[in-house]
Each structure stands twice: as structure tokens, then as C-alpha cells.
Amino acid sequence: MTVLVTGASGFIGSRLCERLKEQGTAFYGIDLKTGQDINDFDFDSFGKNIVFKAVIHLAAKVSVHESKKNPDPFWETNVEGSKKVFEWAQRKNCRIIAASSSNAKWWYLNPYATSKAVMEQVAPSDAALLRFYNVYSTDIRQDLLLGKIKRGEVKYKTDHYRDMIHVDEVCQVIERLLESNYKDVNGVIDVGTGHTQSIKELIESCDVDVPLKKVQGEAQVTQADTTRLNEELNFYPKSNIMKDLPALLKGEQVEY
Numbered sequence: 001m002t003v004l005v006t007g008a009s010g011f012i013g014s015r016l017c018e019r020l021k022e023q024g025t026a027f028y029g030i031d032l033k034t035g036q037d038i039n040d041f042d043f044d045s046f047g048k049n050i051v052f053k054a055v056i057h058l059a060a061k062v063s064v065h066e067s068k069k070n071p072d073p074f075w076e077t078n079v080e081g082s083k084k085v086f087e088w089a090q091r092k093n094c095r096i097i098a099a100s101s102s103n104a105k106w107w108y109l110n111p112y113a114t115s116k117a118v119m120e121q122v123a124p125s126d127a128a129l130l131r132f133y134n135v136y137s138t139d140i141r142q143d144l145l146l147g148k149i150k151r152g153e154v155k156y157k158t159d160h161y162r163d164m165i166h167v168d169e170v171c172q173v174i175e176r177l178l179e180s181n182y183k184d185v186n187g188v189i190d191v192g193t194g195h196t197q198s199i200k201e202l203i204e205s206c207d208v209d210v211p212l213k214k215v216q217g218e219a220q221v222t223q224a225d226t227t228r229l230n231e232e233l234n235f236y237p238k239s240n241i242m243k244d245l246p247a248l249l250k251g252e253q254v255e256y
Helices: 011-023 064-069 072-091 102-106 111-122 145-151 167-178 199-205 227-233 241-250
Strands: 002-006 026-030 054-057 095-101 128-132 134-136 164-166 187-191
Touching: 002 011, 011 026, 011 167, 054 072, 064 111, 072 095, 072 111, 095 102, 095 111, 095 167, 102 111, 102 128, 128 167, 134 167, 134 241, 145 199, 145 241, 164 167, 167 187, 167 227, 187 227, 199 241
Parallel strands: 002 026, 002 054, 054 095, 095 128, 128 187, 134 164
Antiparallel strands: none
């Protein structure tokens, strides 16, 4: 099997590509960081000799806050760019596994959420659309909460509750969907633990003393419905952010 990974250099994509390589799965990756923008990339440039069996579409503009300031690029990439990927994949009869977001449930709260909800609507009916919840790993993204905690740049805490899942378990879900046993599993699938973590408690556990702030334009509680993960993919996430937190902040490897 040969697969194409868009967003291959991203937070999730880079880890997925590492795992695919370790497992001996043939793949090609494209990413904006390496000069391939899905908005203008010529997917036919791969030629006829490469037969892709699946496209794992992870490329996206990702930031609730940035989408409020400048919404147009989010629509361009997450909707129009995704449509281009989907249309090419359909012509090639590829299995489509695409990254959506838990934010799509609350599509009306911000432009990023809206773009992901519309992406789900324009996707083919047989695509697997993965609503990722809050993904974490040892390779901490600098713009996310754990990165800010590590650098001492947290300015406030919130009373939000978030479902937090390790990147390895996200990759395991994608890998399972590539298996022939699960080729008919499609539609929207929540990818989280089904448990919530208080952001206030997480920040306080790191001895960070900052004021509590009310933040508008985001869901108060995000919690995955793991029914489809459990029943259709036989997958039961084990991620535990509070258990992993000390190692993460030290830069120690955490794997699942």
C-alpha cells in the first residue's frame, strides 16, 4: 500500500510519517513547510506509475485566535484546498482519511470552526472524517498551552475543560482505518479519550500563578464521544495528560 500524507511536516503528520516508515508502509508526504501548498499543488505531478491507495489529509490552517483576526486563509485552505484534495483522491479511487476538528461541533463560534464544519460537508460520503480533540506529545507545539507553560509565558488560566489525547493514539486510529478490516468505516468520528481535563487545574498543577480569565468564542467543555472508536474500530484510548505532564515538561519521551 502507498499512501499520500498532506501536512506531512506538521504536528500530527510528522509523527504519523515516522510511524509509517517504522512499519514499512510506503508513503509520500507534502507540506507547506517544504514548499507544497495544497491550494496550488499539482497532484498529478506524481505521475501514473505511483498508485495511491489512500490519502491522509492533515494539511490545514489551525488556530481559533488567528481565524478571528484573518478568516479568509482558513476558508481557502480548509475548504477550497480540501475540496481539491478530495476531488483528486476520488479520481484515483483512494481511501480518504481527513482531519477535521472537535471545533466543528460548534461551527458558529469562530471562522476556524466554521471552515472545518464546511470541510466535512464537502467531503465525499465514504471519507473518514476525524474530529481531533486536543492533541499533545513530547514535541510540544510552541503556540499551544503546554509550550507556553514550558516557556513561562502563560498569562491567564480559563475555566474550560478539554479532552486531551496523545498524538500516538491519534496515529493509531489513522493506521487502523488504513487496514482492510475497517475500510467501510467512514463519516465523522470523534478522536479523543472521552474524558475531560480542567485547564485551570492543569495550569495550577505546574505552580503557575496567573489570573482566571473568561474567554469568548470557544466551547466551554469539549469531550469526545468514543462510541465509534470503541465499537467500530475496537479502539480504547489510554492517554492521561496529568500522568504524562511531568515528563512532557522535562522534554522526556512519552509514547503510547
